Amino acid sequence: MPELPEVEVICRGLQNHIIGRRIEAVHCSGKHLRSPVDCTGLSDELCGQSINSLTRRAKYLLLQFTGGAALILHLGMTGNMGIFKKGSKTKKHDHICWTLDNNTELRFNDTRRFGAVHLFPAEEASKGVKAFFAKTGPEPFSRTCSTKYLFNRAANKKQPVKNFIMDSHTIAGIGNIYANESLFRAGINPTLPASSLTEKEWKRLLTVIRKTLKHAIQCGGSTISDFVNASGDGGYFQMNFQIYGKNGEQCRQCQETIQKITIGGRASFFCPRCQNYVD
DNA sequence: CAAGTTACCTGACGGC
DNA sequence: TGCCGTCAGGTAACTT
Numbered sequence: 001m002p003e004l005p006e007v008e009v010i011c012r013g014l015q016n017h018i019i020g021r022r023i024e025a026v027h028c029s030g031k032h033l034r035s036p037v038d039c040t041g042l043s044d045e046l047c048g049q050s051i052n053s054l055t056r057r058a059k060y061l062l063l064q065f066t067g068g069a070a071l072i073l074h075l076g077m078t079g080n081m082g083i084f085k086k087g088s089k090t091k092k093h094d095h096i097c098w099t100l101d102n103n104t105e106l107r108f109n110d111t112r113r114f115g116a117v118h119l120f121p122a123e124e125a126s127k128g129v130k131a132f133f134a135k136t137g138p139e140p141f142s143r144t145c146s147t148k149y150l151f152n153r154a155a156n157k158k159q160p161v162k163n164f165i166m167d168s169h170t171i172a173g174i175g176n177i178y179a180n181e182s183l184f185r186a187g188i189n190p191t192l193p194a195s196s197l198t199e200k201e202w203k204r205l206l207t208v209i210r211k212t213l214k215h216a217i218q219c220g221g222s223t224i225s226d227f228v229n230a231s232g233d234g235g236y237f238q239m240n241f242q243i244y245g246k247n248g249e250q251c252r253q254c255q256e257t258i259q260k261i262t263i264g265g266r267a268s269f270f271c272p273r274c275q276n277y278v279d
Numbered sequence: 280c281a282a283g284t285t286a287c288c289t290g291a292c293g294g295c
Numbered sequence: 296t297g298c299c300g301t302c303a304g305g306t307a308a309c310t311t
């Protein structure tokens with residue numbers, strides 16, 4: 001489900017509901033996510049603490065608590081976070097539930113359990129969080145993420161440009177949907193070696209990535225199967241997909257038939273004309 | 280070291 | 296109806 005725009009939408013949607021709230025209790029399903037969940041640790045560290053901030057970094061959510069502890073959450077492929085009335089009916093695959101001090105509950109739901117939760121106790125939180133993101137690439141909207149940075153980093157990389165921009169160590173937050181969409185909108189073939197793009201092309205691609213992500217955030221993200229924000233509403237950026245999932249359909253720009261191929265094991269869509277496919 | 284492959288998990292869908 | 300294979304928004308640990 002969640003790439004940068006979806007995580008950003010969840011983050012913004014939750015902020016008003018949880019910032020300043022105190023954790024009263026933590027309950028877990030007992031099932032492991034990508035790794036086992038330390039429910040006792042979560043409970044011991046967080047109960048009685050209030051939430052100071054909720055921010056997004058890459059596709060992660062970062063919660064910081066008054067006592068200094070921090071929590072990093074990843075939503076995997078199918079994860080979501082929502083606010084519910086205390087004691088209301090839970091859903092299948094609710095795995096972690098934080099009871100808040102205003103008769104509500106923050107719940108983490110994740111069907112496929114590819115999500116993750118990392119707890120950083122107060123003493124080691126700032127160091128731990130820093131180390132956690134040490135290898136994470138820059139945010140696409142940051143100044144660090146410049147045309148020059150991408151161009152230089154792509155030098156000598158034979159890897160397809162699509163994989164290159166989906167690598168979180170290179171640039172944060174771009175997953176399969178927005179990689180496909182951005183490359184189409186920039187008129188760049190996804191299979192091209194990253195090193196083959198000119199500086200001018202990197203400039204165009206970066207501009208388009210930013211524009212696409214921003215637009216998607218404004219649309220409330222993309223809802224493919226069941227993505228909903230904190231209020232339970234789906235996003236509608238999927239209405240704006242130009243290329244993702246459109247194999248066999250006509251290109252919106254030139255009427256050529258959109259092709260589907262596999263790059264790096266992931267479904268990839270492109271227009272052979274607009275994206276100048278070179279075999 | 281870079282790049283490709285596999286594993287983690289559930290559910291939806293199409294073919295038979 | 297149901298069984299089976301395939302595929303799905305991500306990431307990291309493997310292998311080559």
